[in-house]
């Protein structure tokens with residue numbers, strides 16, 4: 001990832017937001033979402049229902065513990081594009097644990113993960129709109145490309 005990302009202007013061409021602005025909007029949106037008590041539970045409900053393949057992966061998982069891990073790791077995923085060292089380490093660990101030789105999470109499953117998270121945010125963040133959805137997808141995709149690159 002190039003360093004220029006940190007110095008991008010707030011508005012890039014065509015009225016598109018710069019990555020720095022996307023990240024700050026997504027952080028605020030995540031804050032508003034996670035402040036609602038059932039947000040993470042709802043995410044897992046949507047995610048597990050999205051495919052039998054996903055449900056099968058989590059049959060032996062304590063979903064309460066998993067929710068705490070998810071809450072932290074989404075923060076790391078959001079901070080990842082800014083070259084944050086802690087985020088880079090955390091996402092690097094997920095890249096290893098989710099790879100073919102570990103949890104064996106096939107790349108196409110990340111699309112369902114993103115769609116489920118965006119759906120849960122749309123239901124919990126009162127300020128959610130189409131532009132915010134674009135920001136969410138843009139920001140999440142950077143860490144996901146990195147994780148999938150390690151498959």
Ligand code: HEM
Nearest residue numbers: 054057058060061069073074093094097103105109110113
């Ligand atoms: C960017 C997206 C994702 C993030 C941030 C994430 C994060 C995590 C974290 C932090 C853990 C626990 C620690 C570890 O094993 O590394 C975990 C475990 C796990 N993740 Fe993910 N994950 C993501 C995507 C996925 C997807 C798409 C699947 C597909 C089914 C998945 C399935 C699992 C499973 C099965 C576990 C183990 C649960 C257990 O301990 O029983 N993850 N994930």
